[in-house]
Amino acid sequence: MTERKPVLMIGLALSAIWVVLLLGFWLLIPVRTDAETGGITRLVIIIGIVMPLILIWMAVGLAHAISDLRAEAAELRSDLDQLKQLASKPPKSAPPQSVPEPMPTQPLPAAQPRPAPAVAIAQPRQSAAAPHQASMDFDSPEPAPVPADTLVLALNFPDDADDHETISALRTALKEPETARVLRAAQDVVTLLAGHGIFMDDLPPEHVPPAIWRKFAEGERGKIAAKIGGIRDAGALEIVSALLRGDEIFRDTAHHFLRHFDTLLTRDLPRLEDVHVQALTDTRTARGFMLIGRAAGVFGQTEA
Known part of the structure; x- marks a missing residue:
């Protein structure tokens, strides 16, 4: 107007x-008003x-x-400017991962060999009130182990939303309860580390023969354990050591993850071929285990 x-x-x-x-x-x-007009x-x-x-x-x-x-x-230019501003803003951060229940913070046992995990079979209940339920518990089958290739892909996590093969492997692995616990614990740890600028892709480990990993999975420590944990990035180790000392949430999450991954090694390494062991120990999950384990003294070092 x-x-x-x-x-x-x-x-x-x-x-x-x-x-x-x-x-x-x-x-x-x-x-003029004459006829000429x-x-x-x-x-x-x-x-x-x-x-x-x-x-x-x-x-x-x-x-x-x-x-x-x-x-x-x-008005159109103003609307376009607003759209450009919205498009240039960084995405909102994902909601924080759920923190697992606090676990004891002592390092893993360093000397005693661990027996292979026993296969738990539920015993039938003696109560006469629920004989049908007891029969169902007794007859429930054990979950099938995750195929080796699928396990390796799942432990490495997808690169992005287009990594359909790894996403499919992850979904399959999550159906096995014990493996699902390892994957969730690993995801929590990797997410917390990324929040402090530590990314597993930047931490290639030293090569360790599969035979050493097998001995470690069987419970050997000392010199065998010292050869594991081939991530020696001083900056990353310093940050993780500081988090283990000063951040209770990170400490509980890290020890929770170490125990679950250690259980996975004990359970799954005996059935894997050397090529799969080598691939598994180079996954992002295994790199997180080596980094945190070295900072926590699991491999014979003391916490910084």
Whole structure:
């Protein structure tokens, strides 16, 4: 509206000037009324009087239309700027991972060999009130182990949303309860480490033969354990050591993860071929185990 007022005022002013000029012309120059003033002459006079007014107000209307177009263009530019600002903002951070229940913080046993995990079979209940339920507990099958290739892919986690093969492997592995616990614990740890600028892809471990990993999984410690944990990045180890000392949430999460991954090694390494052991120990999950285990003293070192 503010842009239309000056144009309207100009139109009125020009119209008024034209009317004044017509009155002056009418008063100063006598109008011929004889027979020489024919119909065509009168038509030309009328057109000469009216046409300037028509042109003036056509120009006013055109100016109003241009003003409206400019306003719409400005509004569109504003909307586009807002969309660009929204698109350039970083995505909201994902909700914090659920913190697992606190676990004891002592390091893993360092000397005693561990027996292979026993297969738990639920005993039938003696109560006569629920014989059917007891039979169901007794007959429930043990979950099948995760295939080696699937396990390795799942422990490495997907690279991105387009890594469909790894995503499928992860979904399959999560169906096995024990493996699912390891994966969730590993995800919590990897997420916490990434929040402190530590990424597993930046920490390639030293090569350790599968035979050493097998001995470690069987419970050997000492020199065997010292060869495990081949991540020696001083900056990452310093940060993890500080977190283990000063961050209770991280400490509980880390020890929870160490125990579950140690159980996975004991359970799964005996059934894997050397090629799968080598691939498993180079996954992001295994790198997290080596990094945190070295900082926590699991491999014979003391906490910094």
